[in-house]
Amino acid sequence: MKNLFDxxxxxxxxxxxxxxxKYKGYDLINLPEHYIVWYKTKGFPPGTLGKMMSEVYELKLNGLEDLILKLKK
Incomplete structure (x- = not known):
């Protein structure tokens, strides 16, 4: 989670x-929680995408997604 300070x-x-x-084109932070949880149990994709999805999972789990939503362009 070192990147979460950058x-x-x-x-x-x-x-x-x-x-x-199913959610192609959605911002990762806006993916439904049930979808992120499903990936958590199934396994996130490899590489950067999986790492980002894992971080979105942690943010949603801790109720911190609003902090990221403020950074949207």
């Missing part, structure tokens, strides 16, 4: 879109 990374997290699936 402002540029947080802005990127706030504006990254889901590239595939």
């Amino acid at each position: 402002q540029d990374y947080l802005i990127k997290l706030a504006n990254t879109k889901m590239p595939f699936g």
Whole structure:
């Protein structure tokens, strides 16, 4: 979670879109909680996308998504 202290990374997290699936085009931070939880149990995708989705999971779990929503362009 070191990246969560980097402002540029947080802005990127706030504006990254889901590239595939049922919620293609949604901002990761706006994905429904049940979808993120499903991925948590299934396994997040590899690479940067999976890392970001994992961080969105932690943010939602702790009720902190509003902090990221303020960074949206």
